Amino acid sequence: MVGQRFIQLLENHPWFEVAWVAASERSEGKRYAEAVRWKMKTPLPANAAALTLADATDPSTAPKVVFAALDSGIAAELEPRYAAAGRIVVSNSSALRMQEDVPLVIPEVNPGHLGLVSRQSWRKQGGMVVTNPNCSAIGLVLALAPLQERFGIDKLMVVTMQAVSGAGYPGVPSLDIMGNVIPYISNEEAKMEEETRKLLGRYDGTGVTLAPFAVSASCNRVPVEDGHTESVSIKLLQPATAEEIRAAWAGFLPLPQQLRLPNAPPQPVIYETGVDRPQPRYDVDRGAGMAATVGRLRPCPVLDWKFTVLSHNTIRGAAGAALLNAELMKAQGYLD
């Protein structure tokens, strides 16, 4: 699903062009159009359709910049191999996200973490690996970033209701999820907890110190096609009113918006005032699927504030995230 989103989002991209696609040996040599079971709602772009699949285990024919949407186990092996072969790997995989010298980046949140690549041994060959976070972490961290900046975060809890597209294809069997809730997604809670702290951690020019606050995540799968909805409670370091919090979100116009990166949404965090919003049905495509929509800000009897956040899990949460990382990298000269 993420690979297909890459192909879809890269069609007509002003800066990048899909020049090469790779898959497992089983598909090598086939044309992309033959090998793929296209699940996007827009037609398969003609230029990608015509490409011949390379063997993903061999980086020798790959272009300079490679978007990677690999299973974690495979990514752990292949991403370093590509970087060692001088490729710039913009990865959506979880394999290297928490590695000390690998930037885990949301352009609106921690663009400076890109500096970590200078520590990567692959730089000698001209390669590097840059990652984006898990689909369930991105919307949350977009909503948290302006609060951390203005008020500081003391601790937070989040319960997710995640869409089935987050599990890829074929992914979740219909018998398991139709009319059901599955209160478990393998490794998801640990990823949310640690990635949130790395994304909001401090980079001192050498390494990233994880943010010192506690994060507790509970992850559930629900019968929704696209869009992760999350119920969040947060305790801040400094007191804040509801108005101040909404103002922090409304005023959040960081680097990608200033740079007008092609896939940066005009407003990265949108506060929706409807009493029963955000909802996947109405809000998942806000900002072309790249915005996080927040709503229902209200006091929390246990921590300080509660709210709901929603974001598109395969656009902002995966392919669009990597693409925006690549756009930031290009704007900052990392791809030169």
Added chain:
Amino acid sequence: MVGQRFIQLLENHPWFEVAWVAASERSEGKRYAEAVRWKMKTPLPANAAALTLADATDPSTAPKVVFAALDSGIAAELEPRYAAAGRIVVSNSSALRMQEDVPLVIPEVNPGHLGLVSRQSWRKQGGMVVTNPNCSAIGLVLALAPLQERFGIDKLMVVTMQAVSGAGYPGVPSLDIMGNVIPYISNEEAKMEEETRKLLGRYDGTGVTLAPFAVSASCNRVPVEDGHTESVSIKLLQPATAEEIRAAWAGFLPLPQQLRLPNAPPQPVIYETGVDRPQPRYDVDRGAGMAATVGRLRPCPVLDWKFTVLSHNTIRGAAGAALLNAELMKAQGYLD
């Protein structure tokens, strides 16, 4: 939906028989079979089908014990009227739940609160009102009760994923919920927060003191037919290990189970060990829909422990709750 569940659960009841049904004036005089749009999956019981609907605004023809499943606004007017006319009202409505002299009871949790009825002015006429909690509170409080008893509760947070049957019929339009999550249910969060504290409050023979801990609830509607799933985080007053908590649930065999009340499930709280359980699909009907199923007990980085609880919202959470209240009342002589 709740009224129909009453009819369904009372078929073949060893102690009670449906002798009288009432509805709005519009339906008065019709036979129940004509007036109802039967939505249960078992056939409409013949004896109820044949009953003629009375006018609910007039208690004069009502039997001694009346089960009430009324909209809150109507209940606020009619329940006192029935009690004043000497009827014992076993109510599923929220109207009087938080009134100081009205017991809010889960038989496994706070049977002693029934004593509150002695303060009701309606006792002079032989009437009384006893209530059960909101469908989203019951499963939660069943899971909390043994923890409070053994370890004490300091604070807790709960995020619900609630089934559509909780909204009655016609209830939630399909266009609003198919493939969607609605992060809002009117008044539900306040009810969960205050009812939980009354249910777990202390009754001193005169009144109920709300439990002194903070409760934070966030309520979501999901496309599930029956069964409210809830992600819970809790801080205890005394430290407890996972084994001790599971033992508290396993050993929870309170009064209704000791009395073998007809609708008391053999085990009121079932711990399910499967990594991805409980799920509505598999667990909603445990204990004939009267048990709460708990799973995924694990440490919480913010409070102490996290777990998931599931219960059937129209059986344990509504009609079955009232029926078990009536059974308890009968066993304790309140219906004599």
Added chain:
Amino acid sequence: MVGQRFIQLLENHPWFEVAWVAASERSEGKRYAEAVRWKMKTPLPANAAALTLADATDPSTAPKVVFAALDSGIAAELEPRYAAAGRIVVSNSSALRMQEDVPLVIPEVNPGHLGLVSRQSWRKQGGMVVTNPNCSAIGLVLALAPLQERFGIDKLMVVTMQAVSGAGYPGVPSLDIMGNVIPYISNEEAKMEEETRKLLGRYDGTGVTLAPFAVSASCNRVPVEDGHTESVSIKLLQPATAEEIRAAWAGFLPLPQQLRLPNAPPQPVIYETGVDRPQPRYDVDRGAGMAATVGRLRPCPVLDWKFTVLSHNTIRGAAGAALLNAELMKAQGYLD
């Protein structure tokens, strides 16, 4: 739902502008933004939002051209009243569709039937009523029209699987349709059978003779948001090969496409070659929701050929249908 689709489709229309909205007396005087529960996925257009609702029972303030999306009973009373007051009523209601002097029109199929308006008594006041067919008939008839033209139709059977949005809002309760099929939609089968025969009937300058072939429709509701899927079997008057039939569909470029009406899809009938297509998930928005997608053409052991057709029920099947009728009428001078 249909009213909202009108507002949505009319935003930025090159020829028409929403100048006036009306509703029941209950909403009269409110601004549209206050009165509506907006259920479209694009934002409520600002110009419509600001309009004040008129009382729909009084045509005196209405503009010359009025789009009507009324319940059938109300339409039967109000549409003639508007026409008698000199308004051109472009209606999506079923009330007058089968009336002898009222055109029932799909611009690609029977634009000439518009001539029927000359018989309407309302012409004296400058008014008229023109209707479009039921949402379940339009996709079917678009697929049939080129077959009737080239090969003639002897008889046909159709079984529908219809989306919930066809029932309006609140429409189908979620409890009735989640995980279910309802094999009945009130009056739908009769409408499909008679409207198909009127649409494909012969207009001789005076009246429309219903097409002489038998139509059998069976209508089912399924848990789909938008898009009616229909399994069709057909017997032709002249033998045709699969290639000839597909060629008839591919070559179907009738008047609205020749006139390049703003909402005419480039290709009104699209044959999709995928073995498991068309599907609502992928094909409902083809031609901006105005095309019918056909697939799975194969021999029928009972009649001649079987195929599946899909169309968007609230765009091509309702608001878009009326809008295209109005565009045709404007192009042909009926609105002058």
Added chain:
Amino acid sequence: MVGQRFIQLLENHPWFEVAWVAASERSEGKRYAEAVRWKMKTPLPANAAALTLADATDPSTAPKVVFAALDSGIAAELEPRYAAAGRIVVSNSSALRMQEDVPLVIPEVNPGHLGLVSRQSWRKQGGMVVTNPNCSAIGLVLALAPLQERFGIDKLMVVTMQAVSGAGYPGVPSLDIMGNVIPYISNEEAKMEEETRKLLGRYDGTGVTLAPFAVSASCNRVPVEDGHTESVSIKLLQPATAEEIRAAWAGFLPLPQQLRLPNAPPQPVIYETGVDRPQPRYDVDRGAGMAATVGRLRPCPVLDWKFTVLSHNTIRGAAGAALLNAELMKAQGYLD
């Protein structure tokens, strides 16, 4: 799914006991409880849970009677092997259904076809293979059998809306079917057409002559968990009124009901008078999932009559079908 249904339905069976389970070599030697991902809503029966899985490719340890729920390709190889090893194979697979000497049986419809086994070469070793039809054919043929007997069938068309459980597990990906209709199920239409004609064919003591009428099937997958709903149109050889047809269904009490076979539903074809019935939600479990429910009998403008039929696809349509076949075989001495 079908294998699990066998285990579920055989628990507490009065005649049969699960003594042996087999699977692919990969699972051989594991206990059933470890190997299975149990998807039934009742608990895994203890006696089956404790059984050790045998290697399905080797019949040497198998008991005399073997229920088979194998993929077609594997069944084509293994079922003859088991029969040649003297086993009585009661199969739900499609592999041998249409083979000339293999009975395809619904006990209520064509019990006499069991006689075909006398032609099987495997009888020399004491083995045989008996099959039941496809899940989509059984409900249809149950409804057709009394009509064929009383009035004769000239031709018929059927359009199915089939549940996802019919595709097994993991089966249909949720992304493919949530909120969608898939108008295609591989090989399903051919199976329905030919199996219907074999089931209703004439057995002359030597072979089965396919019923001489034309059958046209169109198969669709819909987001329903259990229960295939089918819209049927039929032309009879002799005229019949609606009353006569309903009387034929009501009076249909064939051999399994006369013999009171353990899994024979009291009434195999139930006519439901509700205008919008049958529906999976309410009717799928009629007769413990072994009855076919029929409704909406009405005239068809193209053939004679239209109706809707529903049956449970993994009980009556698969495991229950094979089990009833075995019960019939035992009652008639085939298992001695």
